[in-house]
Amino acid sequence: MKLYDYWRSSAAFRIRIALNLKGLEAEREYVHLRRKEQSSDAYLAVNPQGLVPTLIDDDGTKVIQSMAIMEYLDETHPDTLRLLPDDAKGRTRVRAISQAIACDIHPLNNLRVLRLLGSDFDIEEESRNEGWYKHWISEGMGGLEGMLADGGAGRFAHGDSPTMADVCLVPQIYNAQRFGCDMSSYPTAMRINDACLDEAAFRDALPENQPDAE
Incomplete structure (x- = not known):
C-alpha cells in the first residue's frame, strides 16, 4: 500500500490517523504542496x-x-478497528459530523482558497487569517459543537471508541489552533480532541512528527 502524503495537509493527516488506528502500514510518497508538486x-x-x-x-x-x-479501508480491512459504527443510526451520526468538518469547514480554509484570496483578490495575509479564516472556523465550529454535544459522544465523538468523526476533528482543531483561533467556546470538541491526543495513533500522525515536516 502506498500513501501520497504531505505533512501539513489536513486530509492526509486524516489518513495517517486512520492507518494508525487500524494498525496498517503504507509506503509514503511526499507531495510538497507549497512547491506545487x-x-x-x-x-x-x-x-x-x-x-x-x-x-x-x-x-x-x-x-x-x-x-x-x-x-475503503473499513471495507477492505474489516478485522481492524472500524471507523464507522455497525448500526445505521451510529453511521449516520458519524458521517454527519465528519462531513460537517470535511465538506463545510475545511474546504473554505484550505491552502488553495487562502492562496487565491491573496493572488486574485489582493487580500492581505493578516486579513485572510484574522478575517476569513477565523470567521469560518467560528461559523463551522459553533454548529459542530452542537452536533457533538447532542448526547451521542462518550470519551470520543461517538461513544468510547475512535471513529471517522474523531479522525476528521483532530486535524481541524490542529489547524484552527495553528491560526490562533480561540477554541474556548467549543468545550465538547476540545475535550474529545484531548482524549484523541492521549492515543498514540493520533499523536504519531501529527504534522510535526512526519518525515517531511519542515
Missing part, C-alpha cells in the same frame, strides 16, 4: 484533482478523497 504532470497522472491524499492499494486499486479512503 501536486500540479506536476507526474502527480496529475496519479490524481487528476492534484490533491492529497491518494492511496494505492497492493492490487493497484487507487482511491482518492480522504472520506472515500477511510470507508
